[in-house]
Amino acid sequence: MRILVIGGGGREHALCWALSRAAVVFCAPGNPGTAAVATNLPVAADDPDKLIEAVRARRLDMVVVGPEAPLAAGLVDRMAAAGVAAFGPTAAAARIEASKAFAKRLMAQAGVPTALTRTFTDTADAKRYIQGHAEPLVVKASGLAAGKGAVVCATRVEAAEVAADMLGGRFGAAGREVLVEEFLEGEELSVFVMTDGERWMLLPASQDHKRLGDGDTGPNTGGMGAYTPVSIVTDDLLERVEQRVIGPVLGALAGAGCPYRGLLYAGLMVTPSGDPYVLEFNCRFGDPETQAVLPALDDDLATHCWRIATRETWRPPERLPAVRAAVTTVVAARGYPDAPEKGAAITLPADLPAETLLFHAGTARDPDGTLRVAGGRILCATGLGPDVPTAAERSRRLAEAVTFSGRVFRRDIGWREAARAGAS
Numbered sequence: 001m002r003i004l005v006i007g008g009g010g011r012e013h014a015l016c017w018a019l020s021r022a023a024v025v026f027c028a029p030g031n032p033g034t035a036a037v038a039t040n041l042p043v044a045a046d047d048p049d050k051l052i053e054a055v056r057a058r059r060l061d062m063v064v065v066g067p068e069a070p071l072a073a074g075l076v077d078r079m080a081a082a083g084v085a086a087f088g089p090t091a092a093a094a095r096i097e098a099s100k101a102f103a104k105r106l107m108a109q110a111g112v113p114t115a116l117t118r119t120f121t122d123t124a125d126a127k128r129y130i131q132g133h134a135e136p137l138v139v140k141a142s143g144l145a146a147g148k149g150a151v152v153c154a155t156r157v158e159a160a161e162v163a164a165d166m167l168g169g170r171f172g173a174a175g176r177e178v179l180v181e182e183f184l185e186g187e188e189l190s191v192f193v194m195t196d197g198e199r200w201m202l203l204p205a206s207q208d209h210k211r212l213g214d215g216d217t218g219p220n221t222g223g224m225g226a227y228t229p230v231s232i233v234t235d236d237l238l239e240r241v242e243q244r245v246i247g248p249v250l251g252a253l254a255g256a257g258c259p260y261r262g263l264l265y266a267g268l269m270v271t272p273s274g275d276p277y278v279l280e281f282n283c284r285f286g287d288p289e290t291q292a293v294l295p296a297l298d299d300d301l302a303t304h305c306w307r308i309a310t311r312e313t314w315r316p317p318e319r320l321p322a323v324r325a326a327v328t329t330v331v332a333a334r335g336y337p338d339a340p341e342k343g344a345a346i347t348l349p350a351d352l353p354a355e356t357l358l359f360h361a362g363t364a365r366d367p368d369g370t371l372r373v374a375g376g377r378i379l380c381a382t383g384l385g386p387d388v389p390t391a392a393e394r395s396r397r398l399a400e401a402v403t404f405s406g407r408v409f410r411r412d413i414g415w416r417e418a419a420r421a422g423a424s
């Protein structure tokens with residue numbers, strides 16, 4: 001099989017790596033890391049005409065779309081119209097991520113547990129609502145904001161300022177609608193579901209680390225590291241997630257005339273009583289969770305994608321188990337997430353240590369071969385092992401071995417598992 005992966009970040013490098021076990025892989029536009037496992041094609045992810053041209057010229061069998069923006073813009077619809085098999089939801093189904101207001105309405109209709117929320121387009125209305133509600137509060141831009149559009153506010157004053165800021169244009173069109181949400185206490189979980197709209201299969205649940213600093217401090221980011229498996233995830237919890245979240249929401253999407261095909265990412269808060277609440281849905285693989293989840297599997301991902309994309313009969317197992325632990329540490333540039341400093345030269349270790357994988361995210365290569373910082377999140381250092389603490393140590397050592405001026409990374413990815421191991 002010949003597959004085109006669309007995108008050029010760490011998630012896409014991990015997808016290319018996993019798919020290349022059983023397929024010939026191309027990546028558009030890719031990055032210096034994907035070039036090692038795939039053929040990079042210099043076509044932008046937001047150029048459907050050129051992508052379709054590339055699929056035809058290279059006789060590719062299937063397209064797998066990485067990022068949310070092309071999905072929300074209708075890339076899969078365009079591919080379908082051109083007769084190209086594509087793994088990912090249509091634009092209508094991708095609204096589950098592209099419009100938080102849409103996702104909330106869908107959840108309300110399907111009875112899916114989620115934080116109590118109100119949506120506003122007017123600053124005065126939002127402020128009045130905030131005055132009447134308990135602290136802390138969470139304020140979110142409804143549209144796509146690269147994982148940075150949710151702000152946990154300790155006080156009503158801060159919440160009112162953030163809401164005014166968003167409605168005043170800080171996130172452009174993404175902030176035209178703003179959600180004000182009750183704060184949920186608990187532990188976050190990322191659950192990836194591959195689905196053809198009716199059947200589904202769970203990938204190993206993972207935990208992201210959204211805050212910039214060690215000990216979960218500092219601003220929210222797109223994610224600073226992730227690990228799998230997560231020991232709070234029991235069969236009972238997964239059954240609850242399937243019965244209360246996945247089944248109802250897939251049913252509601254089909255009922256709304258936009259059946260969901262592709263990967264559905266449920267971002268959950270598991271409350272201290274063990275109940276899963278939805279924080280958000282994403283219409284694609286998570287980044288950086290994918291850089292831990294895929295290395296924890298031995299499965300043939302390509303076949304599942306193919307069956308879903310072509311609507312062939314698909315009889316998936318209920319779950320793909322993690323056959324090993326995997327931890328990924330994101331190495332970012334100083335200034336991330338607001339204003340990352342670009343351009344520094346990167347030195348990579350000559351040989352990767354055993355049981356590690358290095359995924360490129362925001363790197364670029366000069367004509368003379370020099371690797372440079374070209375984004376916010378630069379590399380993802382994945383460590384493997386029999387358990388999370390071992391994999392975490394390998395991940396940290398690899399992150400340490402990547403050097404460039406202004407390098408930033410968290411040294412505590414997977415800390416909850418280490419704490420749980422210590423407590424038991």
Ligand code: AMP
Nearest residue numbers: 115138150181182183184210267279280
């Ligand atoms: P979102 O973009 O909606 O996933 O929000 C980004 C991050 O903000 C989440 O991963 C959580 O860490 C935090 N967050 C969002 N909503 C809530 C909530 N209702 N209660 C507590 N934390 C939240």
Ligand code: GLY
Nearest residue numbers: 222223286287288
């Ligand atoms: N890691 C969070 C996301 O992919 O949205």
